[in-house]
Each structure stands twice: as structure tokens, then as C-alpha cells.
Amino acid sequence: xxxxxxxxxxxxxxxxxxxxxxxxxxxxxxxxxxxxxxxxxxxxxxxxxxxxxxxxxxxxxxxxxxxxxxxxxxxxxxxxxxxxxxxxxxxxxxxxxxxxxxxxxxxxxxxxxxxxxxxxxxxxxxxxxxxxxxxxxxxxxxxxxxxxxxxxxxxxxxxxxxxxxxxxxxxxxxxxxxxxxxxxxxxx
Amino acid sequence: xxxxxxxxxxxxxxxxxxxxxxxxxxxxxxxxxxxxxxxxxxxxxxxxxxxxxxxxxxxxxxxxxxxxxxxxxxxxxxxxxxxxxxxxxxxxxxxxxxxxxxxxxxxxxxxxxxxxxxxxxxxxxxxxxxxxxxxxxxxxxxxxxxxxxxxxxxxxxxxxxxxxxxxxxxxxxxxxxxxxxxxxxxxxxxxxxxxxxxxxxxxxxxxxxxxxxxxxxxxxxxxxxxxxxxxxxxxxxxxxxxxxxxxxxxxxxxxxxxxxxxxxxxxxxxxxxxxxxxxxxxxxxxxxxxxxxxxxxxxxxxxxx
Numbered sequence: 156x157x158x159x160x161x162x163x164x165x166x167x168x169x170x171x172x173x174x175x176x177x178x179x180x181x182x183x184x185x186x187x188x189x190x191x192x193x194x195x196x197x198x199x200x201x202x203x204x205x206x207x208x209x210x211x212x213x214x215x216x217x218x219x220x221x222x223x224x225x226x227x228x229x230x231x232x233x234x235x236x237x238x239x240x241x242x243x244x245x246x247x248x249x250x251x252x253x254x255x256x257x258x259x260x261x262x263x264x265x266x267x268x269x270x271x272x273x274x275x276x277x278x279x280x281x282x283x284x285x286x287x288x289x290x291x292x293x294x295x296x297x298x299x300x301x302x303x304x305x306x307x308x309x310x311x312x313x314x315x316x317x318x319x320x321x322x323x324x325x326x327x328x329x330x331x332x333x334x335x336x337x338x339x340x341x342x343x
Numbered sequence: 344x345x346x347x348x349x350x351x352x353x354x355x356x357x358x359x360x361x362x363x364x365x366x367x368x369x370x371x372x373x374x375x376x377x378x379x380x381x382x383x384x385x386x387x388x389x390x391x392x393x394x395x396x397x398x399x400x401x402x403x404x405x406x407x408x409x410x411x412x413x414x415x416x417x418x419x420x421x422x423x424x425x426x427x428x429x430x431x432x433x434x435x436x437x438x439x440x441x442x443x444x445x446x447x448x449x450x451x452x453x454x455x456x457x458x459x460x461x462x463x464x465x466x467x468x469x470x471x472x473x474x475x476x477x478x479x480x481x482x483x484x485x486x487x488x489x490x491x492x493x494x495x496x497x498x499x500x501x502x503x504x505x506x507x508x509x510x511x512x513x514x515x516x517x518x519x520x521x522x523x524x525x526x527x528x529x530x531x532x533x534x535x536x537x538x539x540x541x542x543x544x545x546x547x548x549x550x551x552x553x554x555x556x557x558x559x560x561x562x563x564x565x566x567x568x569x570x571x572x573x574x575x576x577x578x579x580x581x582x583x584x585x586x587x588x589x590x591x592x593x594x595x596x597x598x599x600x601x602x603x604x605x606x607x608x609x610x611x612x613x614x615x616x617x618x619x620x621x622x623x624x625x626x627x628x629x630x631x632x633x634x635x636x637x638x639x640x641x642x643x644x645x646x647x648x
Contacts, residue, residue, distance in 0.1 A: 200391075200394070201395055201398060202398065232358045239366065243369070244384055247472045248477070249374070250373025254369055255369075262363065302522075
């Protein structure tokens with residue numbers, strides 16, 4: 156059984172500070188942001204996946220939510236902002252809407268993190284679902300307002316359901332990344 | 344710079360609200376200056392276009408392979424069907440050849456003015472940029488091809504859409520199914536003019552058709568020469584009633600799976616000549632209207648004549 160507690164600090168033993176160590180550490184810390192970055196990029200390519208358009212917000216929102224709740228240090232607000240701009244540039248919807256949604260999800264997760272980080276997984280799932288319903292409703296309202304007519308409602312429902320359904324997978328991915336990518340610098 | 348902990352905490356709390364405000368600003372900016380946002384997106388798409396075509400290539404190969412395998416499976420039935428179809432087509436070929444001859448003779452007798460052959464370029468669709476609220480595709484083009492805004496996109500079977508933005512290496516084609524697409528069309532059998540309006544569904548609606556001359560189920564829909572840059576008679580699809588009183592167009596082009604597009608440039612195919620007797624008024628700048636040159640009083644005439 157592997158023990159994840161940090162090694163005791165004794166005089167004479169210092170953390171490694173070489174260039175390689177720093178690069179390694181940096182890449183590991185940037186893993187969640189890099190995942191969002193590349194997920195956005197790959198899902199904007201012509202893969203012809205069914206539901207590809209709705210999958211992108213689902214994955215991005217779930218990832219931002221999870222990391223903002225548990226490890227906000229690796230998903231800072233500025234990074235969410237930059238990733239939101241990136242997602243907006245790659246999608247052809249109204250500008251800024253995706254950005255605003257990501258920031259709101261991040262903000263909700265950040266403000267409730269002391270409660271959310273302690274609750275049962277299923278409660279967390281439910282909370283995420285409620286947040287997604289709210290955010291997608293906001294997206295629909297904004298899209299309708301910016302297009303000056305009522306846009307179709309069903310794709311947004313599909314987007315909510317898809318993000319709700321992909322949450323457990325993202326959670327498993329998050330746990331794995333947190334244990335074996337972010338916190339495993341000593342074994343490299 | 345040494346900053347007190349309280350100050351730093353206060354700053355940290357302000358970051359997120361500030362960013363949300365900036366996001367609202369971005370939404371407003373996107374609404375106010377669409378051109379800027381579109382240019383940014385087109386530049387990104389231009390940069391990524393080679394990568395997208397890399398993704399598209401194995402897909403095309405795979406589709407080709409699976410199509411081949413399916414073809415092999417029902418080769419026998421296909422052969423029988425093709426033989427029958429070939430016979431019927433041969434008959435129609437004779438009819439068409441005879442009609443083309445007759446048409447040529449008649450046109451020669453009538454001193455028919457031949458239509459201008461439009462120029463066109465063909466390109467591969469590298470990305471479907473359809474979102475929740477738009478239907479559009481991105482086309483890879485060369486820097487030296489003359490694709491212009493307003494170009495008409497057709498695939499092998501019919502009208503696909505119009506070019507709305509042109510970048511250096513890619514062009515965006517708004518499909519006829521997009522909710523902002525409105526095209527004047529003619530219904531071929533009932534000779535009625537109507538507007539084909541996309542609504543983001545695969546079947547664009549027919550609106551503004553004359554109430555005493557309703558569209559007939561199954562009749563062909565072609566473009567109408569009402570607007571410049573879109574000539575009359577391009578095939579669009581056929582009429583279908585999804586329910587009584589709601590006619591839609593079933594597009595002839597395979598819009599769910601656009602692969603290769605031809606972009607036609609009809610921009611100045613029919614330019615109206617200057618009408619004599621009609622005075623072209625300059626746009627009223629500064630609220631004053633000036634007379635055209637030939638009506639302007641000459642200053643020296645007034646002095647010496």
C-alpha cells in the first residue's frame with residue numbers, strides 16, 4: 156500500500172530544485188488546465204461524433220467544477236478566464252457566453268467548496284446537476300436575447316443531460332489524475 | 344513588493360467578480376463589434392485548418408473502406424438494379440440527346456444570348472462549425488483562389504449555402520438550413536415564388552408563398568433570380584409536407600454530410616445598365632443635395648453670358 160503523506164522534513168533534506176524537476180512539477184500542476192485546453196481543441200475538430208457540440212461544454216464544465224471544488228490552486232480564476240476565451244474562439248456561438256458560464260460554475264464551486272469537498276459523491280453529483288441546469292438556462296436566455304428570437308430549447312436540455320451523465324466519468328478521471336499525476340512527483 | 348496579507352486577500356476576492364464583469368463586457372463587445380470576433384475566429388480557424396484536414400483525411404478513408412465493404416456485400420442485388428437502371432437511363436439519354444439537339448437548333452434560330460459560364464473553385468470541407476444555434480461549415484481554400492463573400496456553394500446535387508466569411512486559408516459557408524438563411528425560391532410546377540427560411544432543422548420551411556397557389560407535394564424547388572449573386576434555376580430540393588399547411592424543402596444536397604463543395608462566383612453576372620433619364624442622386628451627406636454635373640449652373644456663364 157502506498158503512503159501519500161509527504162516525507163518528513165529533516166535538516167539537510169531539501170526538495171529537489173533542478174530545471175527538470177521544475178518542468179515536471181509545472182506540467183503536473185498544469186494537467187487540469189491542459190486537459191480542458193486540449194479537450195476543447197480536439198472536440199472542435201471534425202470528428203463527426205454524435206453530440207460533439209454538446210459534449211464540449213459538458214466536459215469543460217465538469218472539469219472546471221471538480222478542480223475548483225477540490226484543488227482550486229490548480230484551477231485559478233485567471234486560468235478559467237483564459238480557457239473560457241479559448242473555448243469561445245473555437246466555437247461559433249455568441250461571443251463570451253461560454254466564458255461567462257465557465258466563470259459562474261467556477262465561482263459557485265469555489266464559494267461552496269468547504270461544504271462540497273466533504274459531502275458524499277452522489278450529493279456532489281446532484282449539486283453539479285443543479286448548477287448545470289441553472290447555467291444552461293442562462294445560456295439559453297443569453298443566446299435567445301443575443302439572437303433576438305427564441306432559439307430551440309432541446310439542444311440545451313441535451314447539453315444538461317450530457318454533462319450530468321458525464322460527471323461520474325470526469326470524477327473518476329479527476330481522482331486518478333489527482334493521485335497519480337499531480338501528487339506523484341517523487342516517483343518520477 | 345511587500346503587500347499586507349489583508350490587502351492580498353481582499354484582492355484575491357475581487358479577482359472573480361472582476362473577471363465575470365469582463366466576461367459580460369466580452370458578450371457586449373461580441374454583440375457590438377461582430378466583425379472583430381469573426382476575424383479572430385477566422386484567424387484561429389485558419390491556423391488550425393491544416394490540423395483539421397489531417398483529422399478529416401483518415402475519416403474519409405475509413406468511410407470509403409466501409410462503403411466498399413458494404414458494396415461488396417450486396418453486389419448481386421446492386422448489379423441487377425444497375426442493369427435495370429442503365430436500360431432506363433439509356434432511353435433517357437437518347438431522349439436528352441434529341442432534346443439537346445432540338446434545343447440547340449431552336450436557340451440558333453432565335454439568336455439566343457448564351458449565359459455566361461460562371462467561374463468556380465472546389466474545396467474540401469474541413470470542419471462543421473454548426474453549433475447549437477448555427478448551421479455552417481468551414482472550407483479549406485488556397486490563398487490565391489478567388490473565393491469572395493457572397494459566393495454560392497453547391498455540392499454535386501444542389502444548393503448548399505452561401506459564403507459569409509473569407510479568411511486566408513478557409514472560408515465559412517452558411518448552410519441553407521441555418522436559422523438566419525432566407526432565400527427567394529421558385530416552385531417549379533406551381534410557378535409560385537416563395538421564401539425558403541432555415542430554422543436550424545434539416546428541413547428549411549417555405550414561407551410567404553401565395554395562398555391561392557400552394558406548393559404541391561414533391562415538386563422541385565429552384566432558386567429565384569430575385570437577388571444579385573444568386574442566379575435563377577439552381578436546384579435546391581423538393582417540397583414535402585411534414586403536416587398539412589406546413590410545407591418544407593427537402594434539400595437535394597447532402598447537408599448533414601458535406602464533403603466537397605464548389606463555390607461559384609456569380610457576383611456580377613447580371614449588372615443592371617445605367618438607366619438614362621433617371622438621375623442618380625448621391626447619398627445625402629451633411630443634409631444637402633447637390634445637382635448632377637450637367638444641371639449645375641456655370642459660374643463664368645453667369646458672368647459673361
